[in-house]
Amino acid sequence: xxxxxxxxxxxxxxxxxxxxxxxxxxxxxxxxxxxxxxxxxxxxxxxxxxxxxxxxxxxxxxxxxxxxxxxxxxxxxxxxxxxxxxxxxxxxxxxxxxxxxxxxxxxxxxxxxxxxxxxxxxxxxxxxxxxxxxxxxxxxxxxxxxxxxxxxxxxxxxxxxxxxxxxxxxxxxxxxxxxxxxxxxxxxxxxxxxxxxxxxxxxxxxxxxxxxxxxxxxxxxxxxxxxxxxxxxxxxxxxxxxxxxxxxxxxxxxxxxxxxxxxxxxxxxxxxxx
Amino acid sequence: xxxxxxxxxxxxxxxxxxxxxxxxxxxxxxxxxxxxxxxxxxxxxxxxxxxxxxxxxxxxxxxxxxxxxxxxxxxxxxxxxxxxxxxxxxxxxxxxxxxxxxxxxxxxxxxxxxxxxxxxxxxxxxxxxxxxxxxxxxxxxxxxxxxxxxxxxxxxxxxxxxxxxxxxxxxxxxxxxxxxxxxxxxxxxxxxxx
Numbered sequence: 001x002x003x004x005x006x007x008x009x010x011x012x013x014x015x016x017x018x019x020x021x022x023x024x025x026x027x028x029x030x031x032x033x034x035x036x037x038x039x040x041x042x043x044x045x046x047x048x049x050x051x052x053x054x055x056x057x058x059x060x061x062x063x064x065x066x067x068x069x070x071x072x073x074x075x076x077x078x079x080x081x082x083x084x085x086x087x088x089x090x091x092x093x094x095x096x097x098x099x100x101x102x103x104x105x106x107x108x109x110x111x112x113x114x115x116x117x118x119x120x121x122x123x124x125x126x127x128x129x130x131x132x133x134x135x136x137x138x139x140x141x142x143x144x145x146x147x148x149x150x151x152x153x154x155x156x157x158x159x160x161x162x163x164x165x166x167x168x169x170x171x172x173x174x175x176x177x178x179x180x181x182x183x184x185x186x187x188x189x190x191x192x193x194x195x196x197x198x199x200x201x202x203x204x205x206x207x208x209x210x211x212x213x214x215x216x217x218x219x220x221x222x223x224x225x226x227x228x229x230x231x232x233x234x235x236x237x238x239x240x241x242x243x244x245x246x247x248x249x250x251x252x253x254x255x256x257x258x259x260x261x262x263x264x265x266x267x268x269x270x271x272x273x274x
Numbered sequence: 275x276x277x278x279x280x281x282x283x284x285x286x287x288x289x290x291x292x293x294x295x296x297x298x299x300x301x302x303x304x305x306x307x308x309x310x311x312x313x314x315x316x317x318x319x320x321x322x323x324x325x326x327x328x329x330x331x332x333x334x335x336x337x338x339x340x341x342x343x344x345x346x347x348x349x350x351x352x353x354x355x356x357x358x359x360x361x362x363x364x365x366x367x368x369x370x371x372x373x374x375x376x377x378x379x380x381x382x383x384x385x386x387x388x389x390x391x392x393x394x395x396x397x398x399x400x401x402x403x404x405x406x407x408x409x410x411x412x413x414x415x416x417x418x419x420x421x422x423x424x425x426x427x428x429x430x431x432x433x434x435x436x437x438x439x440x441x442x443x444x445x446x447x448x449x450x451x452x453x454x455x456x457x458x459x460x461x462x463x464x465x466x467x468x
Contacts, residue, residue, distance in 0.1 A: 107342035107345050107346075108341075108343045190345060191383060191384075191398075194381075194382045194383070195381040195382060195383065195398065197382075198382040198449055198450045198451050199381060199451070201449035201451055202381075202452070205461055205462075205463070207451075207452075208448070208449055208462055208463065211449050212307065212467050213304075213305060213307070215307075216307040216312075217310075217313070218311075218312055218447070218465065218467035219312065219313060219338050219339050219346075220339065220342075221312060221339045221342065221346075222342050
Protein backbone atom coordinates (compact mmCIF):
# COMPACT_ATOMS: atom_id res chain seq x y z
CA UNK A 1 0.00 0.00 0.00
CA UNK A 2 1.41 3.33 -1.00
CA UNK A 3 0.67 6.27 1.28
CA UNK A 4 -2.20 8.59 0.29
CA UNK A 5 -1.51 11.85 -1.50
CA UNK A 6 -1.08 14.89 0.75
CA UNK A 7 -4.21 17.02 1.05
CA UNK A 8 -2.93 19.77 -1.21
CA UNK A 9 -2.40 17.35 -4.08
CA UNK A 10 -5.75 15.56 -3.89
CA UNK A 11 -8.23 16.42 -6.64
CA UNK A 12 -10.97 18.69 -5.31
CA UNK A 13 -14.62 17.75 -5.72
CA UNK A 14 -16.63 20.22 -7.74
CA UNK A 15 -18.72 22.66 -5.82
CA UNK A 16 -22.30 23.35 -6.87
CA UNK A 17 -22.75 26.44 -9.02
CA UNK A 18 -19.22 26.96 -10.17
CA UNK A 19 -18.75 24.32 -12.75
CA UNK A 20 -19.62 23.77 -16.31
CA UNK A 21 -21.90 20.74 -16.27
CA UNK A 22 -24.71 22.85 -17.63
CA UNK A 23 -27.39 22.20 -15.01
CA UNK A 24 -26.59 24.62 -12.24
CA UNK A 25 -27.47 28.02 -13.62
CA UNK A 26 -29.46 30.51 -11.62
CA UNK A 27 -32.98 29.34 -10.79
CA UNK A 28 -32.22 25.86 -11.97
CA UNK A 29 -31.93 27.00 -15.55
CA UNK A 30 -29.51 25.47 -17.94
CA UNK A 31 -26.51 27.50 -19.04
CA UNK A 32 -24.07 26.67 -21.78
CA UNK A 33 -20.77 25.26 -20.51
CA UNK A 34 -18.02 27.91 -20.53
CA UNK A 35 -15.32 27.51 -23.14
CA UNK A 36 -12.20 25.81 -21.79
CA UNK A 37 -9.45 28.35 -21.24
CA UNK A 38 -5.77 28.02 -22.13
CA UNK A 39 -5.10 27.10 -18.51
CA UNK A 40 -7.62 24.27 -18.71
CA UNK A 41 -5.96 22.98 -21.85
CA UNK A 42 -2.54 23.13 -20.21
CA UNK A 43 -3.76 21.26 -17.13
CA UNK A 44 -5.51 18.71 -19.30
CA UNK A 45 -2.39 18.20 -21.41
CA UNK A 46 -0.11 17.79 -18.40
CA UNK A 47 -2.49 15.39 -16.75
CA UNK A 48 -2.74 13.25 -19.83
CA UNK A 49 1.04 13.22 -20.34
CA UNK A 50 1.59 12.19 -16.73
CA UNK A 51 -1.17 9.62 -17.09
CA UNK A 52 0.42 8.24 -20.25
CA UNK A 53 3.75 7.76 -18.49
CA UNK A 54 2.19 6.34 -15.35
CA UNK A 55 0.06 3.86 -17.28
CA UNK A 56 3.16 2.51 -18.99
CA UNK A 57 5.64 2.57 -16.09
CA UNK A 58 3.53 2.15 -12.97
CA UNK A 59 5.82 4.69 -11.31
CA UNK A 60 3.29 6.56 -9.23
CA UNK A 61 2.96 4.14 -6.30
CA UNK A 62 6.74 3.96 -6.15
CA UNK A 63 7.16 7.73 -6.26
CA UNK A 64 4.37 8.18 -3.75
CA UNK A 65 6.04 5.72 -1.40
CA UNK A 66 9.36 7.47 -1.84
CA UNK A 67 8.29 11.11 -1.62
CA UNK A 68 5.35 10.99 0.80
CA UNK A 69 6.55 8.34 3.21
CA UNK A 70 5.89 8.74 6.89
CA UNK A 71 8.68 10.13 9.01
CA UNK A 72 8.97 9.91 12.77
CA UNK A 73 8.06 12.69 15.16
CA UNK A 74 11.03 14.86 16.02
CA UNK A 75 12.54 14.76 12.54
CA UNK A 76 14.67 17.91 12.31
CA UNK A 77 17.21 19.79 10.23
CA UNK A 78 19.97 17.29 11.03
CA UNK A 79 18.10 14.81 8.84
CA UNK A 80 18.84 16.93 5.78
CA UNK A 81 22.60 16.34 5.91
CA UNK A 82 22.33 13.25 3.71
CA UNK A 83 20.41 15.13 1.03
CA UNK A 84 22.90 17.97 1.34
CA UNK A 85 25.72 15.52 0.64
CA UNK A 86 23.78 14.19 -2.34
CA UNK A 87 23.40 17.70 -3.76
CA UNK A 88 27.08 18.38 -3.19
CA UNK A 89 27.80 15.24 -5.22
CA UNK A 90 25.41 16.34 -7.99
CA UNK A 91 27.12 19.72 -8.09
CA UNK A 92 30.51 18.00 -8.37
CA UNK A 93 29.19 15.74 -11.13
CA UNK A 94 27.78 18.60 -13.21
CA UNK A 95 30.76 20.94 -12.82
CA UNK A 96 33.10 17.98 -13.38
CA UNK A 97 31.46 17.08 -16.68
CA UNK A 98 31.93 20.62 -17.93
CA UNK A 99 35.51 20.86 -16.67
CA UNK A 100 36.24 17.66 -18.61
CA UNK A 101 35.35 19.53 -21.81
CA UNK A 102 38.39 21.80 -21.40
CA UNK A 103 40.84 19.72 -19.36
CA UNK A 104 43.64 17.74 -21.03
CA UNK A 105 44.91 14.77 -19.01
CA UNK A 106 48.49 14.84 -20.20
CA UNK A 107 51.61 15.51 -18.13
CA UNK A 108 52.81 18.26 -20.43
CA UNK A 109 49.37 19.82 -21.02
CA UNK A 110 47.49 19.35 -17.75
CA UNK A 111 48.75 22.43 -15.93
CA UNK A 112 48.33 24.63 -18.99
CA UNK A 113 44.80 23.47 -19.69
CA UNK A 114 43.81 23.88 -16.05
CA UNK A 115 45.16 27.42 -15.93
CA UNK A 116 43.43 28.14 -19.25
CA UNK A 117 40.14 27.09 -17.63
CA UNK A 118 40.78 29.57 -14.82
CA UNK A 119 42.11 32.47 -16.84
CA UNK A 120 40.55 32.33 -20.28
CA UNK A 121 37.43 30.19 -20.54
CA UNK A 122 34.17 32.10 -19.94
CA UNK A 123 33.00 31.39 -16.34
CA UNK A 124 35.87 28.89 -16.13
CA UNK A 125 37.13 30.36 -12.88
CA UNK A 126 33.66 30.04 -11.39
CA UNK A 127 33.02 26.45 -12.47
CA UNK A 128 36.50 25.30 -11.46
CA UNK A 129 36.06 27.13 -8.16
CA UNK A 130 32.76 25.40 -7.53
CA UNK A 131 34.37 22.03 -8.22
CA UNK A 132 37.39 22.77 -6.07
CA UNK A 133 35.57 24.21 -3.06
CA UNK A 134 32.60 21.88 -3.56
CA UNK A 135 34.89 18.93 -3.03
CA UNK A 136 35.72 20.16 0.46
CA UNK A 137 32.05 20.92 1.12
CA UNK A 138 31.13 17.38 0.16
CA UNK A 139 33.77 15.89 2.46
CA UNK A 140 32.57 18.08 5.35
CA UNK A 141 28.91 17.24 4.73
CA UNK A 142 29.52 13.50 4.45
CA UNK A 143 31.32 13.53 7.80
CA UNK A 144 28.54 15.59 9.40
CA UNK A 145 25.98 13.16 7.99
CA UNK A 146 27.97 10.25 9.38
CA UNK A 147 28.17 11.96 12.77
CA UNK A 148 24.40 12.55 12.73
CA UNK A 149 23.73 8.88 12.00
CA UNK A 150 26.20 7.83 14.67
CA UNK A 151 24.99 10.10 17.46
CA UNK A 152 21.32 9.46 16.68
CA UNK A 153 21.98 5.71 16.79
CA UNK A 154 20.47 5.42 13.31
CA UNK A 155 22.97 2.73 12.30
CA UNK A 156 21.32 0.11 14.53
CA UNK A 157 19.13 -2.80 13.47
CA UNK A 158 17.78 -3.04 10.81
CA UNK A 159 19.91 -0.32 9.20
CA UNK A 160 23.41 -1.81 9.61
CA UNK A 161 23.75 -2.52 5.90
CA UNK A 162 23.00 1.09 5.09
CA UNK A 163 25.78 2.14 7.48
CA UNK A 164 28.16 -0.20 5.68
CA UNK A 165 27.17 1.21 2.29
CA UNK A 166 27.62 4.69 3.73
CA UNK A 167 31.14 3.87 4.89
CA UNK A 168 32.01 2.58 1.41
CA UNK A 169 30.60 5.83 0.00
CA UNK A 170 32.79 7.77 2.43
CA UNK A 171 35.89 5.90 1.29
CA UNK A 172 34.97 6.43 -2.37
CA UNK A 173 34.45 10.14 -1.72
CA UNK A 174 37.90 10.38 -0.13
CA UNK A 175 39.26 8.50 -3.15
CA UNK A 176 37.68 11.16 -5.36
CA UNK A 177 39.53 13.78 -3.35
CA UNK A 178 42.82 11.89 -3.71
CA UNK A 179 42.57 11.30 -7.45
CA UNK A 180 41.25 14.79 -8.19
CA UNK A 181 44.08 16.45 -6.29
CA UNK A 182 46.65 15.46 -8.92
CA UNK A 183 44.77 16.83 -11.90
CA UNK A 184 45.66 20.58 -11.72
CA UNK A 185 49.27 19.30 -11.86
CA UNK A 186 51.00 22.12 -10.07
CA UNK A 187 53.80 21.59 -7.56
CA UNK A 188 51.38 20.99 -4.72
CA UNK A 189 49.38 18.37 -6.65
CA UNK A 190 52.47 16.61 -7.87
CA UNK A 191 54.21 16.27 -4.52
CA UNK A 192 51.00 15.50 -2.66
CA UNK A 193 50.39 12.65 -5.09
CA UNK A 194 53.98 11.42 -4.80
CA UNK A 195 53.57 11.28 -1.03
CA UNK A 196 50.10 9.67 -1.26
CA UNK A 197 51.31 6.96 -3.65
CA UNK A 198 54.31 6.26 -1.41
CA UNK A 199 51.99 5.96 1.58
CA UNK A 200 50.22 3.25 -0.40
CA UNK A 201 53.60 1.68 -1.11
CA UNK A 202 54.30 1.43 2.62
CA UNK A 203 51.78 -1.40 3.05
CA UNK A 204 53.61 -4.71 3.39
CA UNK A 205 53.46 -7.22 0.49
CA UNK A 206 50.72 -5.61 -1.58
CA UNK A 207 51.75 -1.99 -0.99
CA UNK A 208 54.53 -1.81 -3.62
CA UNK A 209 52.23 -3.35 -6.24
CA UNK A 210 49.42 -0.97 -5.34
CA UNK A 211 51.79 1.94 -5.84
CA UNK A 212 52.82 0.54 -9.23
CA UNK A 213 49.14 0.23 -10.15
CA UNK A 214 48.43 3.84 -9.22
CA UNK A 215 51.46 5.18 -11.10
CA UNK A 216 51.12 2.73 -13.99
CA UNK A 217 54.76 1.73 -13.46
CA UNK A 218 57.71 2.14 -11.16
CA UNK A 219 57.97 5.88 -11.73
CA UNK A 220 55.55 8.73 -12.23
CA UNK A 221 55.07 8.41 -15.98
CA UNK A 222 53.16 9.58 -19.02
CA UNK A 223 50.11 7.43 -18.18
CA UNK A 224 49.85 8.37 -14.51
CA UNK A 225 47.62 11.41 -15.04
CA UNK A 226 45.28 9.64 -17.51
CA UNK A 227 45.00 6.83 -14.98
CA UNK A 228 44.06 9.17 -12.14
CA UNK A 229 41.72 11.00 -14.49
CA UNK A 230 39.90 7.80 -15.50
CA UNK A 231 39.56 6.75 -11.86
CA UNK A 232 38.38 10.24 -10.93
CA UNK A 233 35.74 10.75 -13.59
CA UNK A 234 34.58 7.27 -14.58
CA UNK A 235 35.26 4.43 -12.18
CA UNK A 236 34.77 6.04 -8.77
CA UNK A 237 31.78 8.26 -9.70
CA UNK A 238 30.10 5.24 -11.32
CA UNK A 239 30.49 3.27 -8.11
CA UNK A 240 29.28 6.25 -6.07
CA UNK A 241 26.13 6.64 -8.17
CA UNK A 242 25.33 2.93 -7.91
CA UNK A 243 25.84 2.92 -4.15
CA UNK A 244 23.84 6.12 -3.65
CA UNK A 245 20.98 4.29 -5.40
CA UNK A 246 21.26 1.38 -2.95
CA UNK A 247 21.62 3.80 -0.02
CA UNK A 248 18.45 5.71 -0.94
CA UNK A 249 16.53 2.52 -1.65
CA UNK A 250 17.28 1.30 1.86
CA UNK A 251 16.37 4.67 3.38
CA UNK A 252 12.98 4.57 1.64
CA UNK A 253 12.49 0.90 2.45
CA UNK A 254 13.42 1.03 6.14
CA UNK A 255 12.39 4.60 6.94
CA UNK A 256 14.25 6.97 9.22
CA UNK A 257 14.67 6.80 12.97
CA UNK A 258 13.29 9.11 15.62
CA UNK A 259 15.83 11.24 17.45
CA UNK A 260 17.17 9.48 20.54
CA UNK A 261 15.70 12.05 22.93
CA UNK A 262 12.14 11.00 22.03
CA UNK A 263 10.93 8.13 24.16
CA UNK A 264 7.98 6.06 23.02
CA UNK A 265 5.15 6.10 25.54
CA UNK A 266 2.89 3.93 23.49
CA UNK A 267 4.04 1.58 20.85
CA UNK A 268 2.83 3.49 17.80
CA UNK A 269 3.18 7.02 19.11
CA UNK A 270 6.32 7.74 17.18
CA UNK A 271 4.66 7.33 13.82
CA UNK A 272 2.96 10.37 12.51
CA UNK A 273 1.63 11.21 9.13
CA UNK A 274 2.63 14.49 7.60
CA UNK B 275 19.00 -32.87 -12.33
CA UNK B 276 15.76 -31.41 -13.49
CA UNK B 277 15.28 -29.60 -16.75
CA UNK B 278 14.74 -26.38 -14.83
CA UNK B 279 18.04 -26.53 -12.92
CA UNK B 280 19.86 -27.38 -16.15
CA UNK B 281 18.38 -24.35 -17.91
CA UNK B 282 19.04 -22.08 -14.93
CA UNK B 283 22.61 -23.27 -14.69
CA UNK B 284 23.17 -22.85 -18.42
CA UNK B 285 21.80 -19.32 -18.39
CA UNK B 286 23.94 -18.33 -15.39
CA UNK B 287 27.04 -19.92 -16.89
CA UNK B 288 26.48 -18.17 -20.22
CA UNK B 289 26.08 -14.84 -18.44
CA UNK B 290 29.16 -15.49 -16.34
CA UNK B 291 31.28 -16.40 -19.34
CA UNK B 292 30.09 -13.37 -21.27
CA UNK B 293 30.93 -11.10 -18.31
CA UNK B 294 34.35 -12.65 -17.78
CA UNK B 295 35.05 -12.31 -21.50
CA UNK B 296 35.19 -8.54 -21.17
CA UNK B 297 35.97 -8.14 -17.47
CA UNK B 298 39.16 -10.23 -17.35
CA UNK B 299 40.90 -8.66 -20.37
CA UNK B 300 39.85 -5.24 -19.09
CA UNK B 301 41.30 -5.96 -15.66
CA UNK B 302 44.50 -7.32 -17.18
CA UNK B 303 44.74 -4.19 -19.32
CA UNK B 304 44.49 -1.98 -16.23
CA UNK B 305 46.93 -4.11 -14.19
CA UNK B 306 49.41 -4.67 -17.03
CA UNK B 307 51.85 -1.91 -16.04
CA UNK B 308 52.50 -3.72 -12.74
CA UNK B 309 54.22 -6.53 -14.58
CA UNK B 310 56.35 -4.81 -17.19
CA UNK B 311 59.67 -3.08 -16.67
CA UNK B 312 59.03 0.56 -17.46
CA UNK B 313 62.49 1.80 -16.50
CA UNK B 314 64.99 0.65 -19.15
CA UNK B 315 68.67 1.25 -18.42
CA UNK B 316 69.90 4.48 -19.93
CA UNK B 317 73.33 5.89 -19.08
CA UNK B 318 73.15 9.65 -18.76
CA UNK B 319 76.14 11.93 -19.04
CA UNK B 320 76.42 14.40 -16.13
CA UNK B 321 79.72 16.06 -16.99
CA UNK B 322 83.51 15.54 -17.02
CA UNK B 323 85.31 13.87 -14.12
CA UNK B 324 86.90 17.20 -13.16
CA UNK B 325 83.49 18.54 -12.12
CA UNK B 326 83.32 16.25 -9.12
CA UNK B 327 85.44 15.84 -5.98
CA UNK B 328 85.53 13.62 -2.91
CA UNK B 329 84.37 16.06 -0.28
CA UNK B 330 81.31 17.80 -1.54
CA UNK B 331 78.26 16.98 -3.57
CA UNK B 332 77.51 18.61 -6.89
CA UNK B 333 73.83 18.78 -7.94
CA UNK B 334 72.89 17.49 -11.39
CA UNK B 335 69.53 17.08 -13.12
CA UNK B 336 68.76 13.81 -14.88
CA UNK B 337 65.73 12.40 -16.68
CA UNK B 338 63.87 9.61 -14.94
CA UNK B 339 60.89 9.48 -17.27
CA UNK B 340 61.22 10.91 -20.78
CA UNK B 341 58.40 12.75 -22.59
CA UNK B 342 56.62 14.24 -19.59
CA UNK B 343 58.60 17.44 -19.25
CA UNK B 344 59.70 18.72 -15.86
CA UNK B 345 57.75 16.06 -13.97
CA UNK B 346 60.11 13.41 -15.39
CA UNK B 347 63.29 15.14 -14.22
CA UNK B 348 64.98 14.79 -10.86
CA UNK B 349 67.96 16.27 -9.08
CA UNK B 350 70.78 13.99 -7.94
CA UNK B 351 73.90 14.75 -5.91
CA UNK B 352 77.20 13.43 -7.23
CA UNK B 353 80.68 13.19 -5.69
CA UNK B 354 83.73 11.02 -6.20
CA UNK B 355 84.20 7.90 -4.07
CA UNK B 356 85.95 8.93 -0.86
CA UNK B 357 88.48 6.33 0.38
CA UNK B 358 88.64 7.74 3.88
CA UNK B 359 84.94 8.16 4.55
CA UNK B 360 83.04 5.72 2.31
CA UNK B 361 82.38 2.24 3.62
CA UNK B 362 83.37 -0.63 1.33
CA UNK B 363 80.80 -3.41 1.48
CA UNK B 364 82.09 -6.94 1.08
CA UNK B 365 80.96 -8.67 -2.08
CA UNK B 366 79.94 -5.60 -4.02
CA UNK B 367 82.17 -3.49 -6.25
CA UNK B 368 82.39 0.11 -5.09
CA UNK B 369 81.03 2.67 -7.52
CA UNK B 370 83.62 5.15 -8.85
CA UNK B 371 81.23 7.99 -8.07
CA UNK B 372 78.55 8.26 -5.42
CA UNK B 373 75.31 9.50 -7.01
CA UNK B 374 72.65 10.10 -4.38
CA UNK B 375 68.97 10.25 -5.26
CA UNK B 376 67.09 13.22 -3.77
CA UNK B 377 64.00 11.07 -3.22
CA UNK B 378 63.49 10.90 0.54
CA UNK B 379 63.21 7.34 1.82
CA UNK B 380 60.28 8.33 3.98
CA UNK B 381 57.58 9.33 1.47
CA UNK B 382 59.45 10.62 -1.55
CA UNK B 383 59.79 14.37 -1.03
CA UNK B 384 62.94 15.97 -2.51
CA UNK B 385 65.84 16.25 -0.05
CA UNK B 386 68.45 19.03 -0.18
CA UNK B 387 72.15 18.80 0.64
CA UNK B 388 73.44 21.32 3.16
CA UNK B 389 77.18 21.67 2.67
CA UNK B 390 77.81 23.44 6.01
CA UNK B 391 76.57 20.47 8.06
CA UNK B 392 77.24 17.87 5.34
CA UNK B 393 73.73 16.53 5.71
CA UNK B 394 70.73 15.88 3.50
CA UNK B 395 67.52 17.40 4.86
CA UNK B 396 63.94 16.68 3.80
CA UNK B 397 61.47 19.60 3.90
CA UNK B 398 58.31 17.51 4.37
CA UNK B 399 58.64 15.54 7.59
CA UNK B 400 62.10 16.36 8.85
CA UNK B 401 64.20 13.43 7.67
CA UNK B 402 67.96 13.96 8.08
CA UNK B 403 70.70 11.95 6.34
CA UNK B 404 74.48 12.00 6.79
CA UNK B 405 77.31 12.31 4.27
CA UNK B 406 76.84 8.80 2.89
CA UNK B 407 73.06 9.19 2.80
CA UNK B 408 72.59 7.15 5.98
CA UNK B 409 69.63 8.01 8.21
CA UNK B 410 70.54 10.31 11.08
CA UNK B 411 67.11 11.44 12.18
CA UNK B 412 63.42 11.68 11.44
CA UNK B 413 61.08 9.11 9.95
CA UNK B 414 63.03 7.65 6.96
CA UNK B 415 63.28 3.86 7.05
CA UNK B 416 66.50 3.39 5.06
CA UNK B 417 69.36 5.42 3.55
CA UNK B 418 68.89 7.54 0.46
CA UNK B 419 68.86 5.59 -2.81
CA UNK B 420 71.80 5.81 -5.18
CA UNK B 421 72.48 5.38 -8.87
CA UNK B 422 75.04 3.17 -10.58
CA UNK B 423 77.89 5.24 -12.00
CA UNK B 424 80.62 4.64 -14.56
CA UNK B 425 83.26 6.66 -16.38
CA UNK B 426 83.28 6.72 -20.17
CA UNK B 427 85.98 8.68 -22.00
CA UNK B 428 86.61 10.88 -18.98
CA UNK B 429 82.94 11.68 -18.43
CA UNK B 430 80.74 10.53 -15.56
CA UNK B 431 77.60 8.61 -16.49
CA UNK B 432 74.59 7.77 -14.33
CA UNK B 433 72.69 4.49 -14.71
CA UNK B 434 69.92 2.68 -12.81
CA UNK B 435 68.77 3.51 -9.33
CA UNK B 436 69.31 1.07 -6.47
CA UNK B 437 68.29 1.01 -2.83
CA UNK B 438 70.37 0.32 0.26
CA UNK B 439 69.71 -1.07 3.70
CA UNK B 440 71.21 0.58 6.76
CA UNK B 441 74.45 -1.40 6.25
CA UNK B 442 74.65 0.14 2.75
CA UNK B 443 74.09 -3.23 1.08
CA UNK B 444 72.54 -2.97 -2.36
CA UNK B 445 68.98 -3.99 -3.23
CA UNK B 446 66.78 -3.66 -6.30
CA UNK B 447 65.18 -0.21 -6.30
CA UNK B 448 62.32 0.09 -3.82
CA UNK B 449 59.70 2.73 -3.25
CA UNK B 450 60.19 5.18 -0.40
CA UNK B 451 58.78 3.91 2.90
CA UNK B 452 59.85 0.32 2.19
CA UNK B 453 62.04 -1.06 4.98
CA UNK B 454 65.01 -3.19 3.91
CA UNK B 455 66.62 -4.33 7.16
CA UNK B 456 66.35 -7.89 8.46
CA UNK B 457 63.05 -9.61 7.79
CA UNK B 458 61.47 -6.39 6.52
CA UNK B 459 63.05 -6.89 3.11
CA UNK B 460 60.74 -9.84 2.49
CA UNK B 461 57.62 -7.77 3.24
CA UNK B 462 58.61 -5.26 0.57
CA UNK B 463 59.54 -7.41 -2.41
CA UNK B 464 61.43 -6.22 -5.46
CA UNK B 465 58.83 -5.62 -8.16
CA UNK B 466 58.82 -6.68 -11.81
CA UNK B 467 58.62 -3.03 -12.85
CA UNK B 468 62.13 -2.15 -11.75
